[in-house]
Amino acid sequence: MGRDTWRFHELDRERRKKGRIHPAWRGVGCLLIVILGFIGYAFAGWFLSKNYVYIPPVIRRPPFAPWLPQDLIVKAVVAFLFMLLTFTVLSVIYAVAFPIHPGEKDVPPLKRGDKERW
Helix, strand or coil, X not given: CHHHHHHHHHHHHHXXXXXXXXXXXXXXXXXXXXXXXXXXXHHHHHHHHHCCCCCCHHHHCCXXXXXXXXXXXXXXXXXXXXXXXXXXXXXXXXXXXXXXXXXXXXXXXXCCCCCCCC
């Protein structure tokens, strides 16, 4: 009886140790969002300087906020869209490179077959 509980304790300790994430990886997502925000803002400045899309003057300098620099709101929106798109692409690439493998406590996927009617 005592030996079984000791072995269970060892297995439980190994499971917990295996599930831990290295502390260096914990802040990578936050850092990635900050870096992508800066890159997105630089991309927005380049994009607006090339004039690929016509943006009306009312949007470039909004009348409700004349104290803001010209194109600040547009740059922020373009930077946010760039950051969102880039983070989505990186997440998809990560999901393809490292798929999730079900563990021992996960329910197996449902088998598709003949559906029974009630």
